[in-house]
Amino acid sequence: MPIPRRILACVTAGAVWTGALGLAAVTAGVATAPQAAALDNGLAVTPPMGFNDWNAFGCNVSEQLIKDTADYFVSSGLQAAGYQYVNIDDCWMTHTRDAQGRLVPDPVKFPDGIKGTADYVHSKGLKLGIYEDAGTATCAGYPGSLGHEATDAQSFADWGVDYLKYDNCNNKSDGTRADFLRRYTAMGDALEATGRPIVYSLCEWGQQQPWEWAGDIGNLWRTTGDISDNWGSLKSITDANLPLAAFAKPGAWNDPDMLEVGNGGMTDTEYRTHFSLWSMMNSPLLIGTDLRKASQATMDILLNKDVIALDQDPLGKQATVLSSSGGAQVVVKQLANGDRAVALYNESDQPQHIATTAEAIGLPASDNGYQVRDLWQHRDYQSAGSLAATVPAHGTVLLRVGRSAHAMQNPSLVDAGANTAVHIAPGGSADVTTYVTDLGTAPAHGVSVRLSAPAGWSVRPTGSTSTPALPGGQTLSTTWHITVPAGTATGTYALSGTVGYSGHGVTVSQPLAGQVAVAVPPPAGTSYLSDLPWESAANGWGPVERDTSNGETAAGDGNPITLGGTVYAKGLGVHAPSTVAYYTAGTCTSLTATVGIDDEKKNSKGSVEFLVLADGKQVADSGVVTSTTGGHPLTADVTGAQVVQLVVTDGGDGNDSDHADWAGASITCS
Secondary structure: OOOOHHHHOOOOOOOOEEEOOEEOOOOOOOOOOOOOOOOOOOOOOOOOEEEEOHHHHOOOOOHHHHHHHHHHHHHHOHHHHOOOEEEOOOOOEOOOOOOOOOOOEOOOOOOOHHHHHHHHHHHOOOEEEEEEEOOOEOOOOOEOOOOOHHHHHHHHHHHOOOEEEEEOOOOOOOOOHHHHHHHHHHHHHHHHHHOOOOEEEEOOOOOOOHHHOHHHOOOEEEOOOOOOOOHHHHHHHHHHHHHHHHHOEOOEEEEOOOOOOOOOOOOHHHHHHHHHHHHHOOOOEEEOOOHHHOOHHHHHHHOOHHHHHHHOOOOOOOOEEEEEEOOEEEEEEEOOOOOEEEEEEEOOOOOEEEEEEOOOOOOOOOOOOEEEEEOOOOEEEEEOOEEEEEEOOOOEEEEEEEOOOOHHHOOEOEEEEEOOOOEEOOOOEEEEEEEEEEOOOOOEEEEEEEEEOOOOOEEEEOOOOEEEEEOOOOEEEEEEEEEOOOOOOOEEEEEEEEEEEEEOOEEEEEEEEEEEEEOOOOOOEEEEHHHOOOOEEEOOOOOOEEOOOOOOOOOOOOOOEEEOOEEEOOEEEEEOOEEEEEEOOOOEEEEEEEEEEOHHHOOOOOEEEEEEEEOOEEEEEEEEEEOOOOOEEEEEEOOOOOEEEEEEEOOOOOOOOOEEEEEEEEEEEO
16 A cells, blocks of 8 residues: 555655554654644644643643633633634543543543533634544543554544644563554554544654654644743743754744643743744643633733744744843744744843844835834834843843834834842842833833832932933933841842833833842861852752752651762762852852752653753853763862852753762852
């Protein structure tokens, strides 16, 4: 019989055809194709938008939940904003098939069956999605579809399913790409054979670089492992997905997993970054929170039509990274009408000034400057060409930039912020400088700036806080003397403020953000880092632990730090990606530790790399270490540094089982 087009596109000289659904072992030469051809099924021409129950509910799915969610899609405006798929994840079925080998919906959870649930969802003008697995069992242990593809696909079609998420647990795979192709193609062909249009979502966790082949089999493919509701997970997945822009196109999308917006593990600033970057990356926007309990802040994020428009732009070009330095990234997306979307993305733990230009993002020269819409402020500005902002830690400023004959009718774009490299001892004081720069062509009028600090602190300006007019390209700088009360705990503290001005009859008030660190230098002599207060700590999974391993997600659930059978009483237990920063005030000289993956993950897939940075400059590097190599000595010269950072990366293979130890970590200071 003829070789199906989907499989043929993935066969290379390193593979031998062995039958209608068989490939012999594929050599390492596979996976070099720059891009798979898009599956021509006319579906998902823009990234799917909707809901999936897993992140918020796990196995607690029910017909009533799906119906309530469909109702809320309509009443809340989510449907009008473009959300249409209400998707059921794992645990919807019984543990055994019927006598004919068909899947059976759990009669308690789904008394009307999947067909009845689908009929209800369809009556609301929405679509229903379902879950299965390319293995013998689903991830939760229910019957998988391996070997039952045709039967299950026909059941889905008969029930009126519109979307299939196809997972990868219990797959009995030999680990070759040929096997992945075989299993995922079998379900793709079965879906196609039903004649029903069903969006096909391959969830193989990025194991076999699906971006290189899955576009000829399905409509979207997971590029990473599962997302978690924390900043470390969001950052790691974003870093993995951003480089894959060349593989996305209409009908074929990179999928960095579902949205965590509203689940409570991150701040609203981080959730806005989540939604911004997912839209810039043409990701499916699948809500993963209990919408029946969603806050107004959550709904404001999910209903931001300006941001959704980037995700749904018909050109279908995923954003690319224009520049990246020290955690400050400029991410740019070309849009169908010639505009550019620009994300000024700060993945670091302190505010950063991030800047680019209209020319750098690919826009031609314009006599009127450029119209700039801030997609979270929902306000239009005019810029002479500069695009800049001081972006809060883990924040994203999202701009839509284009040429317009009416650009000059808008107030000037203003860049405002505060210097952030300020450390104050409890009971001490220091100066902080704020700046306001007019990035437009015309003057900003009546410019004024205010700054406030935490309750009990003293904030006093020592320079001018206003100016009648600020010409384009000019800056108003103001120095503020800040005093911290004695007894203030060490750590980072936010400064907040506002900048007010007017232009072309429009009055503008925009936030100004900064932060200072309350810090005490380490004592003279040699100290264990686990005994010292850190300035900041970010971790990929759970919190940073003192004197124990990372453990799991809860604080204090780690084990004694153990590397290669040796137990260490002192140290830091982290999980990649991780950064722990200490204020050293220029008084320290050396840092030593034994580093490695804790024995609690011995012989796992874990691999990491340990780095030490002194004032942002790398001064030590362990190289990649794995879960089988025990402890490695690491020494760093940190002489004169104000801030020392202990960084752990995922070793380039994703953050799976990366329980990393800074065993016996100590620092010597004068």
